[in-house]
Amino acid sequence: MRPGRKVTPLTFDSLVQAWHARTDANPQQVALRYFDGAMTAAEVDRASDALAVALWETGTVRGDRVGLYLQNVPHYALALLALWKLGAVPLLLNPMYKHTELRALIDDSGAVGIICADTDVAETSNTVANGTVRWLISTCARDFQTENDPRAFPEKPAKQETDAVASAVADMVTLIRLHDGQAPDPITLTRSDLALLSYTSGTTGPPKGAMNTHGNVLEVATTFGAWAGLAPNDVVLAVAPLFHITGAVINCAISLITDTTLVFTGRFHPEIVLEAFPRHGVTYTIGSITVFNALLELPHAGTGHFASVKTLYSGGAPIPPVTVERFRDRLGAYIHNAYGMTETTSGVIAVPSGTVAPVHEPSGTLSIGRLLPQMTARTLDAAGSPTLPGEQGELELSGPQVIPGYWNNAAATAETMPGGSLRTGDVAIIDDLGWVYLVDRLKDQINVSGFKVWPREVEDALYAHPCVHEAAVIGEADAYRGETVVAFVSLKAGTHATETDLVTFAKDRLAAYKYPRSIHIIDDLPKTETGKIRRAELRGKGHS
Structure with missing residues (x-):
């Protein structure tokens, strides 16, 4: 048992401290599942320790940015923990980004390394050559399981010519084995240290690097977990992409710091995800509405697939009331709305677990929920003055979930977060009971x-x-x-x-x-x- 005072989730100083508290309390609880593979919290802790030592040997130190260029695989969780244990900053990279898209984020962040799939090593190495990246670590989607479902796993890539960075390529599982039993020197982190660097989608201009701190992530994971009714022994399905803030925080981090099991299924495949619900006894997940539409479209999907579910959430885009009704009528599970942004470290407004969201009668809009604890909101008119309850205006959010700013972009920080409050660009209505209804994007x-x-x-x-x-x-x-x-x-x-x-x-x-x-x-x-x-x-x- 690590020494230290007994703490509650909101008093943790870092995600590492929260992870250690979870591991110390129940080391034999299964923390990760991947098809037929499973790892206990103790095994995950040991593997991430070993990986942290391997990363340290590459010269990776506190504050360095390291790109995670992966699908939803167990390697992601191990890499997050390993980097946090070093005080380094995981850089969330969309694995669909190629060439100039990827290089732009690498150059802006100054990443020193990238962890990517073995199928992407050659192209990634050539893309980042002659930049800040000093090393690559490869991963194989077939690791940590033995089923090798042909729907999920690609064939091993043929060896391809790569640039100079390839000389620094190593395999993650091999590195973990080489350093098994070793652990990095402990460091002291605070809630203001960076936990993630996650770039906005760039729909309103060039992508900006949101600086999500340990405090931001802890606040959201803790409050959203309570809002969703997460409890010990729950099973969390990682459906939302982990390269997105929703997946990274309220699918992955939320499970790592609670006594729950996190289930991976790789890149989204409707049939595999549907099968994962009854196979693993999934109780909670959050995904985009397109995920739930895809499941609804499967002709063999039925209520039995969702028998274990306690709470489903959809984030990324508001849900039409009719979609929620169709899903519940056919599959027996209610989809709760949730709202958040990269700048709020994911979900900060959500429908409470077990509650049916009201519909705004004048517009027919389904509520996106109510404010989570510690979050405050108001709506503003075009002149920046607060509107009355029930009147629409631009949604402004404040609270410890809001990031301190954008990476190396003081101008964008000042424009989007004047005085520390986030101007979301979304038009909303907040009624007298605190229910929030999202009207649309101002620009649309x-x-x-x-x-x-x-x-x-x-x-x-x-x-x-x-x-x-x-x-x-x-x-x-x-x-x-x-x-x-x-x-x-x-x-x-x-x-x-x-x-x-x-x-x-x-x-x-x-x-x-x-x-x-x-x-x-x-x-x-x-x-x-x-x-x-x-x-x-x-x-x-x-x-x-």
Whole structure:
């Protein structure tokens, strides 16, 4: 047992201290599962100690940034813990990023190393050559399990020519074996030390590095865990991508610092994820609504798959009420809304576990929840003055979950977080009971003949059509109206509807200035890697 005082989660000074408290309390609890593989908390602690020593031998020290360029595999959790034990900073890298996208984040962060899949070593090495990266560590998706499900695991890559960085490539599992039984020298971390460097998606300009501190992560993991009703022996499924703040904090970190089991299934595959629920007795997860739509579309999915579930959350984009109803009616589980940003270290507004969210009657919008403890919010008008309860305005958030700023970007910090409060760019309504309703993004508002139209309201109306799988609404220039409402939809498999059918359906449910004058049926809507629909990519396509 490590010496020290007894602490409660909110008094931990760092994620390392929280992890040690969890491990000391119940070292034999299974901490990680991956198909047929399992690791106890003690085994994870020993492996991450060994990896920390290996990283230290590369010259990685406190404050260094190290890129995690991985899918949802056990290596991710081991790397997070190892880096935190050194006081180093995990840099969350989207494994879909290639070449200039990846290099831009490496150069901006000054990363000294990258941990990536063996299938990506050659390309990654060439991409980061002649920069700050000194070493690469490779991982194999087949590690830590023996099933080798062909749906999940790629073949081993053929050896490819790489640049000079490849000379510093080593395999993670090999390094752990080489240093088994060794541990790094303990360091003292504070809540203000950086725990993660996570870049924004860049939808409103170049990506900015959010400096998520140990205090930020502890606050969110602790408050969200209590909000979601997480308890000892619960089973957490890592569905949200771990390279995104939601997956890193309220799928991964939330499980590591509580006496729960974290289940990995690799990159999202609907059938594998569906099977993981009954196989591992999953009780909690959070994912984008596209994940739950994909599960709902599986013809063999049924209530039995979700029998163990206590709480499901969806984050990244608000959920239309009809989607929640369809999921619950068919699969027996209620999807709770949650809201957060990279700058709030993920979820800070959520529907309490076991509570059905209210619907805002004037707009038909499903509430994204209520404020979590320690978080405060208000809505502001265009002049920056607070609006009255029930009136819409830009959502402003304050609390210990909000980051101290952006990496090497004082100007963006001052603009987005004046006085330490976060101007979210989202338009919201907060009612007298504290329920928050997200209207839309400020930049996505459509002005039709002087009337304001929010895409969310039109999209929610379209989702009520039995054939619509996904919908996105944009404004396009119109000589008569200024802007006109245009929609793009994809249809559910095996269904049929014409564009005229959908326009008529929407016209019957919306004011004359709100319904889309044209609707385009396409196979799939463009999305970010975390499942958010990219409205911006649809602009101009209605005329192509």
